[in-house]
Amino acid sequence: MSNSSLKVMVIEDNSVYRQAIASSLNKNSEFTCIAEAASSDEAFLIFDKKQIQPEIILLDLEMPGIHGLDAIQRLLELSPKSRIIILTQSDREAHILQAITHGASGYLLKTATRNEILESIKNVQSGGATIDPKLAHITLNLIRRIQTNTPKDSDHQKLTSRELEVLQMLSDGLVKKEIADRLELSPHGVDKRMRRIYNKLQVKNVAAAVATALRKGWI
Numbered sequence: 001m002s003n004s005s006l007k008v009m010v011i012e013d014n015s016v017y018r019q020a021i022a023s024s025l026n027k028n029s030e031f032t033c034i035a036e037a038a039s040s041d042e043a044f045l046i047f048d049k050k051q052i053q054p055e056i057i058l059l060d061l062e063m064p065g066i067h068g069l070d071a072i073q074r075l076l077e078l079s080p081k082s083r084i085i086i087l088t089q090s091d092r093e094a095h096i097l098q099a100i101t102h103g104a105s106g107y108l109l110k111t112a113t114r115n116e117i118l119e120s121i122k123n124v125q126s127g128g129a130t131i132d133p134k135l136a137h138i139t140l141n142l143i144r145r146i147q148t149n150t151p152k153d154s155d156h157q158k159l160t161s162r163e164l165e166v167l168q169m170l171s172d173g174l175v176k177k178e179i180a181d182r183l184e185l186s187p188h189g190v191d192k193r194m195r196r197i198y199n200k201l202q203v204k205n206v207a208a209a210v211a212t213a214l215r216k217g218w219i
Contacts, residue, residue, distance in 0.1 A: 005032040006125055009054035011043045011071075012036075012087070013063040017110070021058065021087075024114045031121065039063050040071035047078040054082050056121050059104075061088040061095060069095065069172075072102040083124045087117070093138055093207040094173050096131075101214045106130035158200045159218075166193050168219045171210045 008025050010033055012018035022033040035052055037043035040063060046052065057075055061068035072084055085106035086099045096107055105124045108117060109132045120130040159167070162183070169179045180190045194206075203209050213219045 005030055006056060006121060007032055007034045007052075007054045008056045008058060008121060009033070009035040009037070009043070009046075009052070009082075010058045011038075011040065011063075011068070012058070012060045013038050014060075021117070024118070028118060031118065040066035040068060040074075043071070044074065044078065047075075053079055055125055057082050057084045058087045058117075058121075059084050061086060061090050061099075069098050069102060072099065072104055076103050085120060085124055085130065087112070090173075091135060091138065092173055094171050094210050096135060096138060097207070097211055097214060098171055107135065108132045109134055159197065163193055163197050163200075164213075164218060166190065167197060167209060167213045170194075170206050171214060171219050 008031055010018050010021050010025075012021065015038065018036055018038070022036055025031040025033040034054055035043075035046050035050070037046055040059075043057075057079070059068050059071065059075070068086065068088070075084060076082065083105040084103065085108060086095075086104050087108050087110060088095070089110050091109060099107055106120055106129055108120055108130065111134070112120070112132060123130050165183065166179060169182065174182070176187050176190045176194075179185075180187045183190070185193075194209075197209055198204060201209055201212050203212060210219075
């Protein structure tokens with residue numbers, strides 16, 4: 001391992017894909033894969049047992065156990081100097097926004113090429129940020145919505161505890177049927193609450209509502 005190579009950790013439950021990424025890193029003298037984990041929980045154990053400080057963490061989202069989004073802040077606590085790049089199949093607006101809000105420095109889809117992943121690692125390590133080009137339009141739309149749909153802080157007081165609960169579930173990527181099942185409501189009841197949330201926050205869709213709530217720290 002070269003002292004000057006970028007130290008990378010890969011957290012990914014698909015062993016074939018994880019090993020392919022690790023192999024690509026190790027074949028390039030600019031990078032070294034210093035650790036692999038099949039889940040967030042396994043990654044936490046590795047940090048507990050070994051004195052590693054990866055400069056970059058490539059993190060999947062949909063994994064057994066703790067979801068990648070819920071692991072970001074814990075990983076940054078365990079390795080404060082690390083920068084996290086999400087590497088996932090999910091192109092959900094809520095996932096992109098939540099990942100960035102929680103502290104990720106990049107968001108790539110698994111359709112990214114080997115070279116795109118390696119270039120993104122270098123870009124993030126040098127202090128930049130990276131978003132998969134296929135997601136650029138989503139990111140721009142999110143920024144526009146945040147800028148044009150910013151409510152007053154007092155709007156938080158207008159939301160009921162149940163409406164905040166619905167917002168939290170929406171930010172986690174749950175669909176209406178899943179929310180209805182968890183809250184023991186009908187899909188129509190969830191629809192009514194979502195319409196009230198949109199009206200109170202003066203937004204038009206789920207992404208804008210979640211963006212507003214996350215930016216304000218309500219969820």
